[in-house]
Amino acid sequence: MTHSVLRRTATTAAALAGLLLATPGASAAPAQIAAAPDIPLASVKAHLTQFQSIATANGGNRAHGRPGYRASIDYVKGKLDAAGYTTSLQTFTYNGATGYNLIADWPGGDPNQVLMAGAHLDSTTSGPGINDNATGSAAVLETALAVSRAQLQPDKHLRFGWWGAEELGLVGSKAYVNGLPSAERAKFAGYLNFDMIGSPNPGYFVYDDDPAIEKTFKDYYAGLGVPTEIETEGDGRSDHASFKNVGIPVGGLFTGASRTKTAAQAQKWGGTSGQAFDRCYHTSCDTTANINDTALDRNSDAVAHAIWTLSAGTTTPPPGTSFENTADVAIPDNGAAVSSPVTVTGRTGNAPSTLKVDVNVVHTYRGDVVLDLVAPDGSAYRLKNSSSSDSADNIVATYTVNASSEVANGTWRLRAQDVAAQDTGYINSVRLTF
Ligand code: DTR
Ligand code: CA
Ligand code: ZN
Ligand code: ZN
Numbered sequence: 001m002t003h004s005v006l007r008r009t010a011t012t013a014a015a016l017a018g019l020l021l022a023t024p025g026a027s028a029a030p031a032q033i034a035a036a037p038d039i040p041l042a043s044v045k046a047h048l049t050q051f052q053s054i055a056t057a058n059g060g061n062r063a064h065g066r067p068g069y070r071a072s073i074d075y076v077k078g079k080l081d082a083a084g085y086t087t088s089l090q091t092f093t094y095n096g097a098t099g100y101n102l103i104a105d106w107p108g109g110d111p112n113q114v115l116m117a118g119a120h121l122d123s124t125t126s127g128p129g130i131n132d133n134a135t136g137s138a139a140v141l142e143t144a145l146a147v148s149r150a151q152l153q154p155d156k157h158l159r160f161g162w163w164g165a166e167e168l169g170l171v172g173s174k175a176y177v178n179g180l181p182s183a184e185r186a187k188f189a190g191y192l193n194f195d196m197i198g199s200p201n202p203g204y205f206v207y208d209d210d211p212a213i214e215k216t217f218k219d220y221y222a223g224l225g226v227p228t229e230i231e232t233e234g235d236g237r238s239d240h241a242s243f244k245n246v247g248i249p250v251g252g253l254f255t256g257a258s259r260t261k262t263a264a265q266a267q268k269w270g271g272t273s274g275q276a277f278d279r280c281y282h283t284s285c286d287t288t289a290n291i292n293d294t295a296l297d298r299n300s301d302a303v304a305h306a307i308w309t310l311s312a313g314t315t316t317p318p319p320g321t322s323f324e325n326t327a328d329v330a331i332p333d334n335g336a337a338v339s340s341p342v343t344v345t346g347r348t349g350n351a352p353s354t355l356k357v358d359v360n361v362v363h364t365y366r367g368d369v370v371l372d373l374v375a376p377d378g379s380a381y382r383l384k385n386s387s388s389s390d391s392a393d394n395i396v397a398t399y400t401v402n403a404s405s406e407v408a409n410g411t412w413r414l415r416a417q418d419v420a421a422q423d424t425g426y427i428n429s430v431r432l433t434f
Helices: 041-057 067-082 130-150 171-178 211-224 240-244 263-269 293-310
Strands: 086-094 097-106 110-120 156-163 188-194 250-254 322-325 329-331 338-344 355-363 369-374 380-384 395-401 410-418 425-433
Touching (some): 041 067, 067 130, 067 156, 086 171, 130 188, 171 240, 188 211, 211 250, 211 293, 250 293, 329 410, 338 425, 355 369, 369 395, 410 425
Parallel strands (some): 110 156, 110 188
Antiparallel strands (some): 086 097, 338 410, 355 395
16 A cells, blocks of 8 residues: 655754753853642543544544544644644554644744643544544643643743544654754753553553653652552653654653553452453544543643653753754765764863763664764764664764863864665754753
């Protein structure tokens, strides 16, 4: 079956987004973080009822390319337009059908520090998709409405997204991210993803991607006295992967899909051991009856807590602290080393013992790649060795180098060499923070 997705625009390197929370001494004091409001479970469930009605009126589903999906988009957009959001519909084509992403910007905040929360709005063709993923869509919607009710004016700029065609391979979120110019990607402080957050036999799983985001959710649940686990049912299996793949800090929550709850998990979370977290995953019984209210309520409140908390403060380092190069530098397959130069000026004395090196290398087999930081005097600091067993894609990492014996000013280089045949890539960006 042929399909065409938004043609990938030629993307230049995306500068790595800053760490979500300020690195010591690198941020203005955050505005007082007000406590997030409670997100009323009844309001979230009212959206679920609407999504259920939409599915029932449109062939029983809300899948990509079907009328129930567009009706779902129109419902969410109507609520946001009425609440003062600047909304936009992004279209894409997949499997010969038009898909839609809905993007909603809350006016205000630092346009160079965008905090985004999102959820996929599509279901599979098999059913209404209430847990998967009307729950995430409704919690994000109700949090956005709570921002409007509170007339929140956070330091960062808030953006919300509802994705199409996630069930077909993260198609909508990939189209969105790949359509972002690199300068726009670099403005992201983080992306929060919510996909299946009301499973009937729930677990409480926190994505273990960006540490600052993960900590925000874990602290919230610790405050409730609810233990959490790291989400492991599938790295890369939801829309946060589209953002992570271009170096944007991500996080999120999940209550489980087809995996089975263990006895130990039932002991700490309640529910039924030996039973799937969601027995109706991707089936027709994923209806409004397929929800655990406590899990949905807790997670909806956690969404609001994360938005209120992570949108406060700025992470723009003061001038003269960070220097970066976002130009793409192709790395020849199994060939000579190449470099991405970073010119440092205005510093005094030597570099610090904890020089931070943010690296983003796009590659289809990262074990092929050796990375070095080369100081202005030519001294090389090994950042990453090759590995014949690390077949994963991309290198998105932060290294700390003791560069205290090096003069700070001058041209530093990220040197990359592909030392094994097949698989290629390029240096996407490098940033030094002093
Ligand atoms: N791919 C999601 C379900 C899913 C599986 N693993 C995870 C991990 C984190 C979020 C979601 C999921 C879907 O079917 O929409
Ligand atoms: Ca609540
Ligand atoms: Zn889902
Ligand atoms: Zn799904």
